[in-house]
Amino acid sequence: MKKVVLFLAMCLLTFPVKADEGMWFLMFIERLNHRDMEKMGLQLTAEEIYSINNHSLKDAVVQFNGGCTAEIVSKEGLVLTNHHCGYNAIAELSTAEQNYLKDGFWAKDKTAELKPKSLYVRFFVRMDDVSKRILSKVNDKMTEEERNKVIQQEIALIEKENNEGGKYTVSVRPFFQGNEYYYFVYQDYKDVRLVGTPPESVGKFGGDTDNWEWPRHTGDFSMFRVYADKDGNPADYSKENVPLQPKHYLPVSLQGVKENDFAMILGYPGRTNRWVPASGIEQNVKFAYPAWVEGAKTGMDQMKKYMDKDATVKLQYASKYASTANYWKNRQGMIDALTKAGTAKTKTAQETKFNVWANKANNKQKYGNVIATINNYYAKTDLKSRHDNYLTQLLRTSKYGASVATLGNSLVGYYKENEAKRTELLPKLNALIETVYTDFYAPLEKDILVAQLNLYVSKASEYGIAPVVAQLSAENKGDFTGYVNDAVAKSIFASKESVLAFLNNPKPENIATDPLFVISNDLMAKIRAKSEEQTVLENDFATSYRVMVEGLRESKMNAIQYPDANSTLRLSYGKVRALPADKRNDAKTNNYTTMTGMVNKYKAGDSEFDLPARLLELNKAKDFGQYADKEGYMPVNFLTDNDITGGNSGSPVLNGKGELIGVAFDGNIEAMAGDVIFDKKLQRTINLDIRYVLWIIDKYAGAKHIVDEMTIVK
Template sequence: MKKIILFLTMCLMAFPVKADEGMWFLMFIERLNHRDMQKMGLQLTAEEIYSINHHSLKDAIVQFNGGCTAEIVSKEGLVLTNHHCGYDAIAELSTAEKNYLKNGYWAPDRKSELKPSSLYVRFFVRMDDVSKRILAKVNDKMSEEERGKAIQQEMAVIEKENNEGGKYTVSVRPFFQGNEYYYFVYQDFKDVRLVGTPPESIGKFGGDTDNWEWPRQTGDFSMFRVYADKDGNPAEYSENNVPLQPKHYLPVSLNGVKENDFAMILGYPGRTNRWMPANGIEQNIKYAYPAWVEGAKTGMDQMKKYMDKDATVRLAYASKYASTANYWKNRQGMIDALTKHGTVKTKTDQETKFNTWANKPENKAKYGNAVANINKYYAMTNEKSRHDNYLQQMFRTTAFAVVSTTLGKSLDAYVKADEAKRKEMYPEIMKSVEEGQKEMYLPAEKDLLAAQLKLYATKSTGYPVAPIVEKLAKENNNDFTKYASDAIDNSIVVSPAKVKAFLDAPTQEKLDNDPLLTLSKGLIAHIGMKSPELAQAQNDFGAGFRLLVDGLRESKIGMIKYPDANSTLRLTYGKVRALPADKRNADAKINNYTTMESMVKKYKKGDEEFDLPVKLIEMNKAKDYGRYADKAGYMPINFLTDNDITGGNSGSPVLNGKGELIGIAFDGNIEAMAGDVIFDPALQRTINVDIRYVLWIIDKLSGAKHIVDEMTIAK
């Protein structure tokens, strides 16, 4: 441990790090970042940010349902996150008659808080370094598969040692491409209930048009509450549960922000690839991402066709459509930004320098083949990456392409089970089918499947398509309309009624001959298929990538001093900071914030993306902002900081130097879309909801002052 910390400290001394770049471990803040943060405006000690023995900021930050971040904002377990993070739960609780997604909802009391079927928050307890222990279990003679098995075995031992008999969830994670390992201890709470959400016209204002854009005027927030048993422990849902009394919660500041104010964000960034080799970036730009974009758009077009016709169908596909649309725009932005920045050339130049260093006599035995093995693998998989992304978009946007691994697997186990086991499985299977039915509409699924099969069959030309699709394409002249319709009509897995009929008279023959299960099995088997040559290249790539990262750090050719994001808690710090002036904001005195006036200018009555509640229009006209207005008199909506975030940070708290909540992070800007691969200090921005707008919506617009009263407003 001491050696690692000393090494990182020496690296920082040799290569000064720009303060707003980096997703940092909390346990290293005091040694690596605290002094810089103090110079920028931090007033907290490192112990107040991260402590094992005392309550600290980390205790108020939770991972929200595995994919977002949220924060505790009251002593009774009130949780604040993004509207788009709560989207699934809000949609699930909504009906055409009680459409909380469209109209909003605010619980008048605790009994009215709504419990979704599956929602949890994860508290971070502690972390520690186990690099030496794990790496002692491997050696250079092992294949990557053997290495992986040895590491997994030791991970399992470490996780069991630290879970205290199942009280905690423990996860050991690799960093720096498997050159370091740390374990993380968490506690999960599963009784999480919806407290309130603004209407979609506020929470998703601007829709797909404004997504990833600045200026923004989006009230992207929703509120939940964590419940526990009477002793404060995690518990399944029960009417007897009580609001959680957290170790720490965030006070809220109404003082607002100005240019160059200190801002830090704690959250769970999902995935970055700052260490990705040059040819991996080129593969994404030329092969993988274009296929992703086209496949996502194909799925979106088919969903939208039916969503526009029926409110119930719109609710069923709302979450899937929103997620697909988000990544569709993201991946196109990645293509444009990485191309514009010339990232491939920058990385290639770095790897050329590394290769020269790696082939010096003293380094050659260990590092000499690293770059060659990496490049060989990418050359072999360029066309496969295009193929796989077309297929993956079929998996993501259609309900039945992966059904063999979900419902099909359960039905197969049911057929093989004895009568006693079948009685146990029956209600579980039916429950899952009934839940799944809520998220699909069969006429839409027919068109989705037909369109995605056609795209896959006709565009995956550089790598063989799945044999079953090749056969169907020839038989139907690449028109899958009739096939998709017939397959769904004749399948046993498409509705609760058909599944029930199968469960009442199960046979292996019915499963083996089911058209959708047959298609799904063929697709899954094909995407996982590897030739011996590809398997060997993948093995060599794994070792080569690990050695590249290790060598870049040792040689000091690599300038990155923090590990890639991997859904573990990180801290990023920077300032409130405007974007460089351009045509979009040339009329603004300063472009680090937006106001309600600018939002109302975008208002289009009845428009799906730019509609607003009539009451909001009226209150803005009357300047009825209450105590939430800025000192200058305007109602703030969103503001910019230069924090380093990525997906998974959605819902993260934006804090001032005192650790007070000033906003909620919800997006990045299109100019910095390459941020998962490179950090651009000139253009990288985080778009945040101003906490004053959040409280104004809850209190003044929605009349839910009791919720604001529950929070601590900092003086």
């Protein structure tokens, strides 16, 4: 570890650190970032941010259900995250008659809190560097497959050594494309209950129209509580469980923000690709992302058609639609931003310079062919990337497209077993059936499959589509409407009821010829297929990509000193920072928005811009209580220049004292290329002002007992 730290420290002498760029490991904060952060306004020690032996900020930040971030805001395990992070749990707990997603929910006390079927939070315990240990087990003569096998064996040993007999979850992750490795120790709590959520008209105000946009006026938050057994240990749900007493929780500041205030964000950013080669960017912009966008929109259109007609269907598909829509707009934003920024051109210039260095006599053997190999890989996989994205969106948006193959093959395996083994497997089989047909509406699923198959055969055929689907397309002149209608009418897998009927009178030999299974199995086989040429290409690419990153770091041609995001805990720091003046924003400075601006967007009855009558009344009366800014307005959202990405949703935004000032929930579309290249001029994080959160809970919802549970700093 000393060598790694020394290397990073030396690099800092060569390259100035941009205070607003970087997703940093907490274990390196003291050596790499603390002095910078102090100059900007941090008043905490590095030990108060990350400590193994004492409570610190890291103990108040959790990964929420594997995909978002959340923070602990009371000594009784109260959790704050985004509304869109809690969306699935809220929808699951709702019914058409008692629709918490639409109308909101606030538990009057702890006994009224609601338990979703499956929801967990993950606490970060510690991390350490195991690069030397793992890399000592491999050599340059190994293929990537051989290398990965050896690495996975060593990872398994490290995870076992550190899980304390199953008490902890341990994850060893590669960084810098496999040039470094670190292990992370976590503790998971699975009894997490809904405490409160604003109505959808507040929590999702602006809908898809405002998503990724500024100025923004969204109350994007929800609240949960972590429960443990009487000794504070993780436990399955039980009425005997008690609220968790956390090691640390965040105090909440009412002081507000102003331009150039220090802002620090801790969270679990999902994925960045800042080392991606120029030809990889070109492939994404021209082949992969356009297919993703079109496929996602096709699925969304079919979902919305039925969701608009039926409140129950809307609840069933609310989370799936929201997730699909979010990435649909994200990918289009990526196309536009990467194109406008000329990112591929910038990367090409860097790679050209690197190639000169790589082909010097003392570098050529190791680095000489790296760029050529990478470019060859992308050139030969452009059409595949387009095909795979169309097919992936088909499989993601249609349960008939993906789940039928999984269920059908599980049934085939089940009926091959003897009676004793079947008895053992039956609970798992029933659980799979329940999973497939939960949040399932057959007419909608049928229309998604038709639309996606028609799109797939018309747009992905240049690469070569799934063979059975290609044959069916030819027989049906490219229109799957009639075939799918007939298939659903005859299929074992058309509905949960038809599958259960099959179980009662099984004829396993019929599965292989079932019309929905035939399509689904063909599609799944296609997405999994890998030719010998593809295997060689991927091996050579993986090696070259890893070596390229090593060379860029060795040559100091790339100044990035933080690893790409990969859902591990990171810290980013920056300032409250405005965008250029915008006439759409009524605020004096374009770094915050107000309730006045939100009400100006209000459209009665509109699915995206409606507002509750009570909120409008409170605004008219200027009944903002202690949560108003000192200038009299009610703040809603604000901007910082922190470096975040997906997965940071719900992350705490902290001032220099470690007090909660906001909740991160989005980025701005102008800087959507940020996952690939950081734009120090345009990149912003859109945050929910904590004062608006508290106002909604207290004044709007009348749930002051929840605010009283927090430590408020005035």
